[in-house]
Amino acid sequence: RLLLRCSSALPLPPGPFNFPILGSLPLIGPKHHSGLARLSRRFGPIMYLKMGMRNAIVVSSPSAARIFLKTLDSHFSSRPQGIISKALAYDGRDMVFADYGLNWKLLRRISSLHLLGPKAMAGWADVRRDEVSRMLLSIRSLGESHKAVVLPNLLVRTMANVIGRIALSQRVFDEEGKEAKDFKEMVMELLVGTGTSNMGDLVPALRWLDPLGTRKKMWRIHDRFDVMLTRLLAKHAATAWERQGKPDFLDLLAADGAAGRDEEHISEETIKAFIADLFVAGTDTSAIVIEWAMAEMLRKPSILRRAQEEIEGVVGRHRLLEESDIPNLPYLQAICKETLRLHPPTPLSIPHFASEPCEAGGYRIPGKSWLLVNIWAIGRDADLWTNPLEFDPERFLSGEMARVEPNGSDFELIPFGAGRRMCAGKQMGMVMMQYSLGSLVHSFDWSLQEGAGEIDMEERPGLVLPKAVPLSALATPRLATTAYAAV
Numbered sequence: 001r002l003l004l005r006c007s008s009a010l011p012l013p014p015g016p017f018n019f020p021i022l023g024s025l026p027l028i029g030p031k032h033h034s035g036l037a038r039l040s041r042r043f044g045p046i047m048y049l050k051m052g053m054r055n056a057i058v059v060s061s062p063s064a065a066r067i068f069l070k071t072l073d074s075h076f077s078s079r080p081q082g083i084i085s086k087a088l089a090y091d092g093r094d095m096v097f098a099d100y101g102l103n104w105k106l107l108r109r110i111s112s113l114h115l116l117g118p119k120a121m122a123g124w125a126d127v128r129r130d131e132v133s134r135m136l137l138s139i140r141s142l143g144e145s146h147k148a149v150v151l152p153n154l155l156v157r158t159m160a161n162v163i164g165r166i167a168l169s170q171r172v173f174d175e176e177g178k179e180a181k182d183f184k185e186m187v188m189e190l191l192v193g194t195g196t197s198n199m200g201d202l203v204p205a206l207r208w209l210d211p212l213g214t215r216k217k218m219w220r221i222h223d224r225f226d227v228m229l230t231r232l233l234a235k236h237a238a239t240a241w242e243r244q245g246k247p248d249f250l251d252l253l254a255a256d257g258a259a260g261r262d263e264e265h266i267s268e269e270t271i272k273a274f275i276a277d278l279f280v281a282g283t284d285t286s287a288i289v290i291e292w293a294m295a296e297m298l299r300k301p302s303i304l305r306r307a308q309e310e311i312e313g314v315v316g317r318h319r320l321l322e323e324s325d326i327p328n329l330p331y332l333q334a335i336c337k338e339t340l341r342l343h344p345p346t347p348l349s350i351p352h353f354a355s356e357p358c359e360a361g362g363y364r365i366p367g368k369s370w371l372l373v374n375i376w377a378i379g380r381d382a383d384l385w386t387n388p389l390e391f392d393p394e395r396f397l398s399g400e401m402a403r404v405e406p407n408g409s410d411f412e413l414i415p416f417g418a419g420r421r422m423c424a425g426k427q428m429g430m431v432m433m434q435y436s437l438g439s440l441v442h443s444f445d446w447s448l449q450e451g452a453g454e455i456d457m458e459e460r461p462g463l464v465l466p467k468a469v470p471l472s473a474l475a476t477p478r479l480a481t482t483a484y485a486a487v
């Protein structure tokens with residue numbers, strides 16, 4: 001209570017010059033995560049600036065992140081409303097972009113119970129095994145015909161099929177992959193054009209003028225998504241009899257919603273919004289981080305070899321990796337943490353919002369402020385990390401940082417955020433990352449195509465941060481043939 005009392009005598013946090021209308025945007029540049037990291041080195045870990053005409057607090061150190069995501073967590077638990085919550089999330093009826101309130105609490109509770117919590121996750125292990133095995137078979141047949149594997153496309157297909165099967169008992173994409181590629185492009189367009197870069201959200205006067213066509217584009221994507229979701233839901237309803245006695249998540253969500261109190265009623269739009277959330281929040285994030293890990297290892301083959309040796313020591317060459325092997329693979333776990341440190345898929349997290357003013361860290365925080373947590377900057381801070389730009393999994397095996405876990409309590413590494421809005425799919429993201437990456441590394445030798453040159457490590461900025469150039473590589477099977485056939 002004391003903390004929330006806000007004295008107007010307190011100063012605003014330090015920050016750069018704000019131009020009329022555009023605020024600090026011209027100083028930040030097009031890559032918001034790195035532009036803001038540069039400014040915070042000058043102005044400090046709690047920074048105030050205007051993104052367009054919006055108040056923004058940018059947080060760039062573990063102790064500052066702790067203040068906002070732990071001490072003041074309940075105060076900053078909403079989301080700013082903008083085109084993405086309108087177009088994608090059916091006007092904030094989903095979980096990711098919803099204001100903090102009853103609908104959000106209900107979705108969070110039900111999804112933890114039936115879909116994303118540890119017990120629910122254990123129940124879907126066979127689905128993950130089947131989809132990862134199918135991915136490995138696709139890669140093996142590409143390898144046999146000496147064709148390069150475009151990793152992000154395959155990974156997105158795998159993630160989307162896992163989510164499709166556990167949420168609505170449907171494989172969303174077939175092995176041909178054409179639809180998966182279109183879907184990936186749709187999700188990418190959505191995530192790259194939003195976040196902190198949509199001018200209509202930052203400068204309200206531009207919303208109707210829509211100078212970059214973002215608004216129109218978002219609604220076009222909404223329509224395409226809606227067609228896909230309507231088709232999936234219709235098929236789900238038509239096959240209800242097949243699931244008698246073995247309900248999937250959507251059956252349980254509908255049942256819980258129907259049994260809820262009046263104010264907890266789950267509408268069809270909420271269902272669509274939440275299924276869209278799962279596909280958008282759950283497919284690209286996991287795929288991006290695995291692609292970055294593979295890119296880093298292809299640049300440093302000694303790390304790839306050491307990971308292969310570790311897995312081979314536990315699994316051998318006569319069977320595929322299982323999720324249950326992961327606790328015995330500390331080097332693989334360290335590679336995953338190191339990738340999340342250097343390449344967090346959502347570099348500025350997802351913006352939080354506080355409508356009321358408050359006091360934080362000795363500063364006055366104005367009302368209606370966006371909160372941006374620069375996860376990317378914290379992961380690359382030279383005061384925290386030795387040789388921060390070097391990909392070195394070893395740092396998580398011995399030394400001071402070996403204790404750090406990405407679970408929301410060690411603020412040096414918060415790729416999933418922290419506090420009550422922390423990633424609802426953290427466990428699934430972690431498991432899919434460790435299991436898929438471990439399987440790729442164990443099952444194949446990887447090399448670049450002849451004449452490919454250096455791997456381009458450029459980032460493509462947006463709400464998520466994928467590789468600008470999709471990673472394409474040659475895979476040579478390294479396990480006994482029967483291991484793949486045992487799918």
Ligand code: HEM
Nearest residue numbers: 096281282285286349350415416417421422423424425429
């Ligand atoms: C490596 C993979 C992933 C990473 C790094 C990641 C990261 C994040 C981050 C940073 C947030 C925002 C936290 C905040 O606002 O403080 C978030 C939110 C969310 N994520 Fe993830 N995520 C991943 C995978 C997944 C998966 C697999 C799912 C589900 C299938 C998922 C579902 C969600 C949802 C529903 C939210 C919104 C939570 C809320 O607003 O209450 N994520 N994620």
